[in-house]
Amino acid sequence: MTNSAPQDQAAKPENGIAGYLAGHLREYGLLFALIAIMVFFQIVTNGTLLKPVNITNLFLQNSYIIIMALGMLVVIVGGNIDLSVGSVMGFIGALAAVMIVNWEVPVGLTILACLVVGILIGAAQGYWVAYWKIPSFIVTLAGMLVFRGLSLWLLEGQSVGPFPKTFQLLSTGFVPDVFGVGRPNATALAVGIIAAGASVWMGLRKRARNKAYGIEDEPTAFFIARNVIVAGALLFVIYKLSTFRGLPNVLITMGILTIIYAFLTEQTTIGRRIYALGGNEKAAKLSGIPTERLTFLTFVNMGLLAALAGLIFAARLNTATPKAGFAVELDVIAAVFIGGASMSGGVGKIVGAVVGAFIMGVMNNGMSIMGIGIDYQQVIKGLVLLAAVIFDVYNKQKQG
Amino acid sequence: MQTLLEMRNITKTFPGVKALDNVNLKVAQGEIHALVGENGAGKSTLMKVLSGVYPQGSYDGEIHYDGQIAGFGGISDSEKLGIIIIHQELALVPLLSIAENLFVGNENAKGGIINWPETFRKTEALLKKVGLAEQPSAMVDSLGVGKQQLVEIAKALSKDVRLLILDEPTAALSESDSQALLDLLLELKEQGVTSIVISHKLNEVRRIADTITVIRDGATVSTLDAKKEPITEDRIVHDMVGRDMSARYPERERRAGDKLLEVQNWNVWHPEHATRQVIRDINFHVRAGEVVGIAGLMGAGRTELAMSLFGRSYGRNITGSVKLRGKDIDTSTVATAIRNGLAYVTEDRKELGLILEDSIQRNITLANLPDVAKSGVINEAEETKVAEQYRGAMRIRTPSVFQKVMNLSGGNQQKVVLSKWLFTGPEVLILDEPTRGIDVGAKFEIYGIINDLSAAGKGVLMISSEMPELLGMCDRVYVMNQGGFVGELSAEDASQERIMSLIVTE
Numbered sequence: 001m002t003n004s005a006p007q008d009q010a011a012k013p014e015n016g017i018a019g020y021l022a023g024h025l026r027e028y029g030l031l032f033a034l035i036a037i038m039v040f041f042q043i044v045t046n047g048t049l050l051k052p053v054n055i056t057n058l059f060l061q062n063s064y065i066i067i068m069a070l071g072m073l074v075v076i077v078g079g080n081i082d083l084s085v086g087s088v089m090g091f092i093g094a095l096a097a098v099m100i101v102n103w104e105v106p107v108g109l110t111i112l113a114c115l116v117v118g119i120l121i122g123a124a125q126g127y128w129v130a131y132w133k134i135p136s137f138i139v140t141l142a143g144m145l146v147f148r149g150l151s152l153w154l155l156e157g158q159s160v161g162p163f164p165k166t167f168q169l170l171s172t173g174f175v176p177d178v179f180g181v182g183r184p185n186a187t188a189l190a191v192g193i194i195a196a197g198a199s200v201w202m203g204l205r206k207r208a209r210n211k212a213y214g215i216e217d218e219p220t221a222f223f224i225a226r227n228v229i230v231a232g233a234l235l236f237v238i239y240k241l242s243t244f245r246g247l248p249n250v251l252i253t254m255g256i257l258t259i260i261y262a263f264l265t266e267q268t269t270i271g272r273r274i275y276a277l278g279g280n281e282k283a284a285k286l287s288g289i290p291t292e293r294l295t296f297l298t299f300v301n302m303g304l305l306a307a308l309a310g311l312i313f314a315a316r317l318n319t320a321t322p323k324a325g326f327a328v329e330l331d332v333i334a335a336v337f338i339g340g341a342s343m344s345g346g347v348g349k350i351v352g353a354v355v356g357a358f359i360m361g362v363m364n365n366g367m368s369i370m371g372i373g374i375d376y377q378q379v380i381k382g383l384v385l386l387a388a389v390i391f392d393v394y395n396k397q398k399q400g
Numbered sequence: 401m402q403t404l405l406e407m408r409n410i411t412k413t414f415p416g417v418k419a420l421d422n423v424n425l426k427v428a429q430g431e432i433h434a435l436v437g438e439n440g441a442g443k444s445t446l447m448k449v450l451s452g453v454y455p456q457g458s459y460d461g462e463i464h465y466d467g468q469i470a471g472f473g474g475i476s477d478s479e480k481l482g483i484i485i486i487h488q489e490l491a492l493v494p495l496l497s498i499a500e501n502l503f504v505g506n507e508n509a510k511g512g513i514i515n516w517p518e519t520f521r522k523t524e525a526l527l528k529k530v531g532l533a534e535q536p537s538a539m540v541d542s543l544g545v546g547k548q549q550l551v552e553i554a555k556a557l558s559k560d561v562r563l564l565i566l567d568e569p570t571a572a573l574s575e576s577d578s579q580a581l582l583d584l585l586l587e588l589k590e591q592g593v594t595s596i597v598i599s600h601k602l603n604e605v606r607r608i609a610d611t612i613t614v615i616r617d618g619a620t621v622s623t624l625d626a627k628k629e630p631i632t633e634d635r636i637v638h639d640m641v642g643r644d645m646s647a648r649y650p651e652r653e654r655r656a657g658d659k660l661l662e663v664q665n666w667n668v669w670h671p672e673h674a675t676r677q678v679i680r681d682i683n684f685h686v687r688a689g690e691v692v693g694i695a696g697l698m699g700a701g702r703t704e705l706a707m708s709l710f711g712r713s714y715g716r717n718i719t720g721s722v723k724l725r726g727k728d729i730d731t732s733t734v735a736t737a738i739r740n741g742l743a744y745v746t747e748d749r750k751e752l753g754l755i756l757e758d759s760i761q762r763n764i765t766l767a768n769l770p771d772v773a774k775s776g777v778i779n780e781a782e783e784t785k786v787a788e789q790y791r792g793a794m795r796i797r798t799p800s801v802f803q804k805v806m807n808l809s810g811g812n813q814q815k816v817v818l819s820k821w822l823f824t825g826p827e828v829l830i831l832d833e834p835t836r837g838i839d840v841g842a843k844f845e846i847y848g849i850i851n852d853l854s855a856a857g858k859g860v861l862m863i864s865s866e867m868p869e870l871l872g873m874c875d876r877v878y879v880m881n882q883g884g885f886v887g888e889l890s891a892e893d894a895s896q897e898r899i900m901s902l903i904v905t906e
Contacts, residue, residue, distance in 0.1 A: 209781060268776050269769040276766055279755035286713060286744065286752055287767040287820070288735040346757050 025395055030340060030355050037359060041366030048369050052244035055237060060316060062361035063250040064309035066354055068332045070261045071305035073353040076336050078298045079278040079345030080129060080136035083329050084143030085306045088121055090325030091147040092310030097160035097320030100167060107167045115307050122303020130295035152322050161319025171315035173249040185246035192238030196231040203227050250312055262350040278345025335360050338388040402429040404594050405563060410449055410461035419445045421618045427596060432589055434609035435598045438640055442618040443598050447565050451485040452478040482562030486552045488571060494541035499523040501540050502555045526554040530584055546577030564595045570604060571699055582608050600697050602633045602904045614639040633904060641867060641896035649872030652851040656875060657688030660859040661828045666720035668708045678704050678715055680884040686828060686859035691850060693874035694863045695899045701883040702863045703747055706830045710744035711737040724827060738767060741827030745817055747836060753817040756806035760798060761787035763805050763816050768824045790819035795845060811842025818849060828859040847873060867896045879903060
């Protein structure tokens with residue numbers, strides 16, 4: 001045999017701030033990209049972007065994308081894709097309109113029924129992907145066509161609306177100010193302070209834990225800077241909202257869902273197993289993980305969130321149109337990839353997907369304010385997506 | 401006789417391993433030259449050097465071909481000179497016709513437009529030459545393995561082959577197909593084609609070879625002239641395995657307890673070809689504290705046996721019973737197999753054992769997450785503690801347990817896989833090639849871990865292609881061939897010669 005000494009090539013992490021930054025370029029890059037884009041549009045729109053009314057609009061306009069991005073991230077981490085979400089969203093909106101406006105079903109019952117239908121749609125698609133091993137691209141491409149057609153059929157090619165006030169509140173409602181101050185909205189401010197405090201507190205707790213276990217530490221300067229920026233941005237945005245009409249209902253829905261899904265993916269066994277499934281399905285299976293059932297569940301979950309997004313979207317427009325949800329799946333998928341998820345599965349974070357969705361949303365909003373035509377908007381959005389993914393691949397090659 | 405090929409002092413090094421060490425090979429014009437040796441001896445590496453898969457410059461030594469020094473930058477260079485290699489895994493496109501496969505990359509075309517009549521005419525002539533009675537338009541996937549092998553040879557002939565290299569050509573063939581293939585090789589020899597045949601089947605080697613070169617541990621051991629004197633299989637086997645086995649295996653106190661695992665009448669059929677039986681009537685047991693080996697060549701069905709036992713991860717129509725301490729246990733899914741005390745350490749840790757993108761910590765806990773979680777919520781502090789324990793106990797060399805496993809060396813990766821399975825608290829561990837692709841030092845550590853398991857009263861079933869390893873580690877060795885057990889040897893009775901002769905004389 002050979003005399004060559006056993007080689008241990010376990011890469012040592014580079015020390016110092018530069019080394020740390022190089023290793024975590026993606027995470028910081030995303031945050032900085034969002035900030036840079038906001039600053040840019042704030043300047044070129046002469047301050048319109050961050051006006052309270054526009055911030056409120058930003059949330060209302062993008063809520064359904066963000067909600068679906070949560071589910072899409074889980075699907076993509078699991079190693080699949082769902083092209084049908086735009087159509088499903090449109091179909092559910094149409095179903096809700098037909099039930100409420102034409103059949104006069106009570107709002108509460110309609111919402112419940114629509115969510116159940118969303119789950120069933122997800123289950124129907126997930127079944128073929130998970131248990132028959134049919135590529136998700138094909139199954140959901142079929143779903144995209146089917147539900148686009150079914151929306152047209154349900155609506156008979158017409159727009160159906162308007163909805164009763166109670167249904168509209170899903171989207172355009174605001175949390176009332178329990179303190180009765182009015183403007184600035186004290187409830188909103190309280191929520192903002194609590195949220196900012198919680199984010200800093202959790203950061204500190206994680207940092208303490210990392211220290212206790214000798215985990216590679218974020219340099220103190222970075223930690224402080226990051227927390228100041230995040231907490232500051234949160235307070236700033238909520239303050240602005242409070243001077244308008246307070247917290248939109250959808251913002252609360254979105255925030256709670258984001259926290260739930262971040263927790264599910266990062267802290268629970270089921271989340272961990274989905275990452276394992278996407279990272280190496282065969283190894284996951286040989287570790288006793290029910291890979292088929294998990295794949296199935298990721299699609300069921302996607303169906304549920306697409307239905308919720310459909311309801312919110314219809315409530316915002318106050319009407320269901322045959323065009324609703326057209327090409328929305330592309331925005332959702334783009335948001336997830338801009339957020340750092342990998343096409344091959346196993347990699348990606350909820351927070352990344354949400355930030356990715358905001359990047360898309362701010363660009364849409366900013367360019368519209370500037371009066372840039374939809375033609376250029378598409379081109380620019382496409383290039384941003386490509387740049388984000390090239391950045392990922394380049395980063396990976398440099399590390400590898 | 402004139403020399404066609406001479407490889408002089410070929411040395412090829414992979415990171416940490418010297419795969420070839422001053423190998424010499426001399427092949428005469430017009431002969432059939434057999435290349436024999438154990439799995440991993442370096443035969444395939446040598447042929448990859450010859451065919452240009454490893455380009456010139458990536459190895460040391462000289463290749464003389466047809467009286468000239470040759471250096472190949474890639475397969476196309478060696479093919480130009482008529483050196484054609486047929487790999488063990490056939491390189492045909494299953495959904496194209498025979499004719500299309502024969503000329504793929506080498507089409508009868510003018511300006512990019514294929515001349516089909518000429519293609520078919522040439523195909524017919526070639527098929528006739530190799531004795532294959534099929535239509536040129538027949539799809540390759542409709543042919544059996546034996547016929548596909550003939551298509552490969554026809555493809556080689558289409559390129560004006562002068563030196564034909566066949567890697568285990570009969571490994572997957574039935575007896576009659578094998579005979580037909582050997583006859584064809586003899587016939588090609590008459591027509592002036594020189595061949596190098598890599599084979600484990602010594603009876604076949606004796607039948608066709610003019611010269612036999614034996615390779616062991618990356619070095620040439622002997623070159624035997626079969627025309628001068630008849631060569632016995634014993635002689636070849638001795639050269640193949642004859643090496644000393646000094647203190648490469650840590651000492652272990654051998655004491656076998658009660659029967660722990662017992663498998664009876666185990667039968668498995670191929671997952672895709674319902675008529676092909678892969679595992680036949682296998683019975684065996686493993687006692688507590690015992691290390692039991694399974695010897696056999698590649699393709700004998702050892703991995704298939706292990707995976708079919710572990711949650712039916714391989715095969716279908718599986719019949720037979722698995723008992724743990726005399727009680728039937730359910731192994732119908734991986735999850736139940738784990739719960740009932742089985743663990744399977746795969747031979748392919750990168751594809752089947754690890755999530756390479758994930759950290760050491762996440763890999764170690766993957767198969768037993770509930771133990772570091774409370775009602776489905778992972779306690780990361782607890783998880784880190786577990787990972788650190790195994791990092792210490794297994795001596796996984798890494799700056800931290802948060803390191804991605806893809807950054808680890810092979811030996812450390814293997815320790816992560818072992819940690820993962822030990823954390824499931826198994827009674828019986830099936831280790832499939834536990835030291836494949838890792839360096840000598842790490843091997844010794846893995847052996848130490850196996851001995852610790854045995855001392856703790858676990859049962860260990862160890863599959864290995866390295867016979868010295870089996871002899872050095874095991875209390876008993878089962879010998880497997882073509883899906884069945886063909887012998888059982890105790891540690892005292894077992895020797896490489898006996899194992900080899902059990903395999904080669906079915």
